[in-house]
Amino acid sequence: MGESTQQLEVWCAGEDWCSITSTATLIGKKWHTVVVHRLLDNGPLGFNALQEEIGGISSKVLSDVLDDLEEKQLVDREIVNEKPVRVEYSLTELGESLEPVIDAMQTWGKQHLAAASDKDSSIA
Numbered sequence: 100m101g102e103s104t105q106q107l108e109v110w111c112a113g114e115d116w117c118s119i120t121s122t123a124t125l126i127g128k129k130w131h132t133v134v135v136h137r138l139l140d141n142g143p144l145g146f147n148a149l150q151e152e153i154g155g156i157s158s159k160v161l162s163d164v165l166d167d168l169e170e171k172q173l174v175d176r177e178i179v180n181e182k183p184v185r186v187e188y189s190l191t192e193l194g195e196s197l198e199p200v201i202d203a204m205q206t207w208g209k210q211h212l213a214a215a216s217d218k219d220s221s222i223a
Contacts, residue, residue, distance in 0.1 A: 105193050107172065125171055126197065130156055130164045135173065135194060136201050143177075143189035173197070 107125075111117035126132050130153070137152045138144065144152065150161050165188055168174035173194035177187050190197075 105172070107193070122200065125173065126200070128164070128167070130160060131168060132201060132204065134161075134164055134168060135190065135197055136205070138174070138188065138190045139195070139198055139201060143187045145179075145185050145187050149188060168194070 107121075109117060109121040111120060126135060133153055133156075134149070137149060141148075141152060146158075146161070146165075149165075150156060150158065153161070156164075165174060165176070169176055172191055175189050175191050175194075177189065179185050179187050
């Protein structure tokens, strides 16, 4: 995968903390990273296939997440002209460039996070 040259405009450009904050804002919602991760692993998917790959996400929430990721230029929505007509979601080049970030988050989580015990569920 080549290095992406596309850049998004951000309000805090020039601040040393801006890149961290802006990246967290792009993918920081609960399901955003999961959608990106599933599309990285599986390639383009239809809505129902993506929902099945994720598990535990309602159609409404998935639709909202996909709309948000599309607006943020991380996901592309393509209408496939088949009968019946269906929609397929894929990562844009910018979305694909998140792979090392998602991989690092997964690695860190596997090393440092554990299932909450019944008496202590401090991570929500």
